[in-house]
Amino acid sequence: MEEARLLDKGLNELSDLLDEMAKIAEKTVSASIQAYLEGADIDLQVRQWSDTLINYNNQVGEKAVELIARYQPVANDLRTIRACMEISYNLSRFGRYAYDISTIHKTIGGRGEHGREVVSEMGERTMKMIKASIKAYKTRDARLAEEVSEEDKIVDQLYFKHLRDCVKNPPRDVEQLITDILTVRHLERIADHAVDLASSTLYMIKGQKISKWR
Amino acid sequence: MSSEYKIEIRNLQVGFGKLMVIKNLNINIMSNCVTAVMGPSGCGKSTLIRTINRLNDLVPECHVKGQVLLDGRDIYDPSMDVVELRRRVGMVFQKPNPFPKSIYENIAFGPRIHGIAGGNSLDEIVERSLRAAALWDEVKDRLDAPALSLSGGQQQRLCIARALAVQPEVILLDEPCSALDPAATAKIESLMVSLKKDYTVIVVTHNMQQAARVSDFTAFLYLGELVEYGETRRVFENPSSKLTEDFITGRFG
Ligand SMILES: Nc1ncnc2c1ncn2[C@@H]1O[C@H](COP(=O)(O)OP(=O)(O)OP(=O)(O)O)[C@@H](O)[C@H]1O
Ligand SMILES: [Mg+2]
Numbered sequence: 411m412e413e414a415r416l417l418d419k420g421l422n423e424l425s426d427l428l429d430e431m432a433k434i435a436e437k438t439v440s441a442s443i444q445a446y447l448e449g450a451d452i453d454l455q456v457r458q459w460s461d462t463l464i465n466y467n468n469q470v471g472e473k474a475v476e477l478i479a480r481y482q483p484v485a486n487d488l489r490t491i492r493a494c495m496e497i498s499y500n501l502s503r504f505g506r507y508a509y510d511i512s513t514i515h516k517t518i519g520g521r522g523e524h525g526r527e528v529v530s531e532m533g534e535r536t537m538k539m540i541k542a543s544i545k546a547y548k549t550r551d552a553r554l555a556e557e558v559s560e561e562d563k564i565v566d567q568l569y570f571k572h573l574r575d576c577v578k579n580p581p582r583d584v585e586q587l588i589t590d591i592l593t594v595r596h597l598e599r600i601a602d603h604a605v606d607l608a609s610s611t612l613y614m615i616k617g618q619k620i621s622k623w624r
Numbered sequence: 625m626s627s628e629y630k631i632e633i634r635n636l637q638v639g640f641g642k643l644m645v646i647k648n649l650n651i652n653i654m655s656n657c658v659t660a661v662m663g664p665s666g667c668g669k670s671t672l673i674r675t676i677n678r679l680n681d682l683v684p685e686c687h688v689k690g691q692v693l694l695d696g697r698d699i700y701d702p703s704m705d706v707v708e709l710r711r712r713v714g715m716v717f718q719k720p721n722p723f724p725k726s727i728y729e730n731i732a733f734g735p736r737i738h739g740i741a742g743g744n745s746l747d748e749i750v751e752r753s754l755r756a757a758a759l760w761d762e763v764k765d766r767l768d769a770p771a772l773s774l775s776g777g778q779q780q781r782l783c784i785a786r787a788l789a790v791q792p793e794v795i796l797l798d799e800p801c802s803a804l805d806p807a808a809t810a811k812i813e814s815l816m817v818s819l820k821k822d823y824t825v826i827v828v829t830h831n832m833q834q835a836a837r838v839s840d841f842t843a844f845l846y847l848g849e850l851v852e853y854g855e856t857r858r859v860f861e862n863p864s865s866k867l868t869e870d871f872i873t874g875r876f877g
Binding site for chain 2: 484485
């Protein structure tokens with residue numbers, strides 16, 4: 411067994427932080443969607459998780475800067491560090507949007523039958539994207555990372571379809587309309603961050619990002 | 625003739641007796657750029673750059689095959705004037721090696737041999753060279769002092785000034801900072817970058833970060849072969865070869 415490089419210890423610490431964040435982020439989004447569908451109040455809990463993610467994201471940033479300053483990493487080491495910073499940021503955004511989802515009905519009011527179906531379907535697809543993007547990162551799977559952006563196209567379609575439906579057949583209850591639209595919008599944002607996460611993973615593996623606007 | 629390449633090396637093979645050191649190497653060196661050459665000890669870096677001013681000719685058992693074109697002209701052609709070649713392609717070595725003479729005489733030596741170009745006085749050439757090597761301010765009041773009384777970093781800049789005094793086109797530096805402290809190293813690094821305005825600079829370095837800092841292009845040599853060559857940023861961010869990757873990330877076995 412060869413002597414481990416000094417940098418490897420730091421990279422392992424980054425990796426541990428991200429594993430922890432990934433667990434919390436996934437749980438947070440899933441819980442907020444669930445709460446919406448079941449009409450439950452979990453915003454306090456979600457807030458706590460989201461704050462934890464933001465805190466971890468700061469730790470990742472500090473660690474990354476330390477590793478760059480001390481070891482001047484290059485090549486895959488450098489790409490890994492950049493990717494970890496980006497991935498950690500995207501995981502923290504999952505938490506932030508999940509928190510928004512969990513509080514909308516408190517600020518606006520209304521959460522009912524109208525958006526249930528689209529939230530349920532978009533929620534499922536978004537969760538699938540989150541899981542895939544995290545798995546692609548952990549297993550360094552470039553193929554899987556690229557699939558995440560394919561799924562995002564469907565989420566986008568569902569999002570715009572919902573907007574058009576609302577224009578054509580607006581529900582009478584304006585509070586419900588706004589709450590649903592915002593929820594769906596937040597899910598669309600989360601899905602987008604899952605693509606970013608997958609894109610950073612792809613960069614880490616291959617040195618190039620997902621070309622989003624092709 | 626306006627190639628963007630100052631030097632084109634084609635199918636170069638260099639050996640010492642039975643030992644083949646450079647094995648069929650091709651590389652084009654861009655004008656007015658800094659090109660760094662990296663690679664493990666013994667891979668042939670010094671041998672490679674010493675073919676560019678035919679310093680290897682001085683080693684009896686050394687044999688060279690292939691072409692080294694300077695501005696499109698083969699420097700191994702029998703019609704090549706080797707003295708003139710070495711004026712056009714200057715060299716700075718790992719250990720500063722000033723002559724045991726005064727600071728002034730170190731710089732004046734080359735122009736005296738090669739003749740003074742463009743009606744400049746010797747004094748002017750000495751000042752201009754020392755300024756270009758970022759040494760003038762430190763030595764202008766003691767030009768008659770022995771060169772060997774200077775610090776290591778100053779001696780190395782003196783050697784660079786000496787190389788510049790004969791108005792070369794290419795400057796080869798073989799690990800120019802390995803005997804210097806960080807402050808002197810930083811000065812030589814800035815100097816290498818500023819020199820590319822007027823010269824084509826090739827530097828052999830064992831210091832990866834130095835290559836990353838100063839060079840526009842990086843070549844990675846392994847067992848006498850060119851394993852990787854490209855824009856420095858690309859080579860350090862996303863090398864195409866596993867060997868390069870392992871070497872620059874310190875995983876080399
Ligand atoms: N004058 C010589 N006579 C015989 N063999 C030589 C001579 N100069 C170099 N060699 C051999 O050529 C090979 C390459 O040497 P070279 O000095 O070019 O390596 P290098 O890449 O510059 O190494 P380092 O990083 O240690 O300076 C080595 O095996 C060396 O022993
Ligand atoms: Mg050498």
